[in-house]
Amino acid sequence: MSASPVTKPTEQTEHHSPRKGLDKVYVTDTLTLxxxxxxxxxxxALxxxxxxVAWFVLGSVQWPSYNNSFVLRAISTAGTTAVIAVAALTTWLWLHPPKGQPLPRWMRLVTHLIAYLAPAALVITTLAIPLAATRLYLExxxxxxxxxxxxxxxxTDQLGWHDMAYIDMPSFYPGLWFFSGGAFAKLTGLAGWAAFKPWALITLAVASAMLVPVWQRLTGSLAVALAITLTTTAIMVRQAPDEPYAAIVAIGMPAAFLMSRRALEGGKAAIAGNIIYLGLSANLYTLFTGISALTIVIMAFVVALVDKSWKPIWRLIVIGVSSLVIAAIGWGPYLWAMLTQPHGPSKAQHYLPKDGTEIPMPFFDNITLFLLGAIAIIWIIARFRDADVHSMAVGLAVCYGWVFLSLLATIFGTTLLAFRVWLPIALILSVSAVLALAELRIQGLKRFYPQQMLTANTKVITGVMAVFLAATCVHFVTTTTNHVxxxxxxxxxxxDGDAVRGDRMPADATQYYATIDQLISGHTGSQAGTIVLTDEKNFMSYYPYHGYQAITAHYSNPLGEFERRNQAIEAWTTIDDPQELRDAMDAAExxxxxxxPDALVLRGQLDVEKQDPKEENSEQEDSAADPLHDLPKVTGPGDGTFSYQIADDIxxxxxxxxxxxxxxxxxxxxDGWELHQVGPFVVALRTDA
Structure with a gap:
């Protein structure tokens, strides 16, 4: 889509783009930088x-559980339909103002406000409303x-670039979303787990809303920008909302591809935009950053060959070096530690689900995606020589190339996580389809009809096509809750972390976590800096203790030497002498x-003193005020064993x-341990350290 000459956004006049690109005529809504x-x-910000506000208000109402009632689904469907209807009506009035006169200033302001916030409203109606009766996010x-x-x-507990589990270790997992989420949690006074849902919703909504002015600048049309952003937001919240930090990177990829071509042709704003996008995305979700970077590299050499100039290569170097500087804010400490400290192999790419063995074809998954995909493919092939269309085609080709290389990588015992590339492919095709439809509207549909169809029925046929496409899109968006x-x-x-289930059913073993936390923090003096060995991953999610061992290999930091730690832990299970066990732990350190570890949380049964029922009843009031008061009195470790689950990468x-x-x-x-029985858990607190 071509950049337009700068005009006042309030003027609604036709213009032709002077740039070599898509030869279209648009209503001018061009924005300056x-x-x-x-x-x-x-x-x-809005x-x-x-x-x-929506999250707070929804959480203040007593809703029926989504999995036990259709009330929230009905409200979600109504809200989503209303958002689309209002957006469509606003777009129509913007393109077809009454009496052909420019809209009044107040109406233009309202139009822009609706256009910029409609994608965020879609996030609220499709995700926030269905999740209204639980404090947890999707999954x-x-x-x-x-x-x-x-x-x-x-x-939330320790704002910085630290590993999620191991102490005194830089993060291996990209941390920008979590860092900013921790700041949000501190600002709002929420626990980390409780901040997850609102922060996920906010970041998805903000990313979607901010893309409207980006697309408005790229296309010169507010209507096209809104159509693109609503379409991509609908696909994002349907296909990949559970990983919000990845979704917000993916939704920006098509815009980044268009900016890349313009950057390589010398656009200063586009160069800056690419630098910021690549640098920040590297600290959010590096897989999509890698695909985007590879697209720019290939595009640079193509442009250099076509123009017979080295300038695109020099611009590529500027973009690459500058974005790496931003990326190094998060990755620098980890890479330096990898160069200077012992470490194990990374297992992050050791995952091959069924989806990772297929070539992604989004247009075969849904009737709406089929229509968008078909339009996009026809448009890309027909307009391939256009500069902007070419950039979308290169991005699509790189995505499919990435998938193919991932399939081949299995030969070498790894993958490139190809199953994640479905989303960028669907987004590229959907954006291309919207651009194609915008072009058809402007150039006139009649030129695309066969000669024998140029009759009085042409408008009727076109109207039927438009209604059918609109109906499939509404169905696609309003059935998002079915898909997730x-x-x-x-x-x-x-x-959740307060031992409450959204459906109000009895809690699981999480109900014992608060007591375990009181025991450990009371013994060590704080949660920060305390090392706990446990296989209870939910405990580590709700309480900010450092883990002696990560829960699984593919999320573990290579600097933590996951497999060697497993070997050490398994060796400890063969020891039956208290001094020998403590010596083995000290030797590993x-x-x-x-x-x-300062504490171990295992499953098992200690020898406990049986309490007199009369005494038990007399102490109920005290135990209600102090959960620790109700714990059984331990008389010894017993003659049995305490279980721990080791996770093996297979x-x-x-x-x-x-x-x-x-x-x-x-x-x-x-000896050397203070033991407590908390429900099914044995809490062992080291006392000789």
Missing amino acids: QQTLLRMAVAG AAAMTL GISVDQGFRTQFLTRM RDSLDAAYTDT RDNGWQA YPSNPNVRFRTVNFQASAFA
């Missing part, structure tokens, strides 16, 4: 405020969401730098993680 930046800031605390919550809990139903169910069936098998139980000898805790 200053206007774009200002409107991005205003749109982002979207954040609107989403925060609850299950599977990968447990690690993400652990990272946000870590940042499993993730929504998990948000209601998992137990001395030889490897792995700070010994890639290329699927699932890629195997949990196997090893058993610590109870006799090894007979």
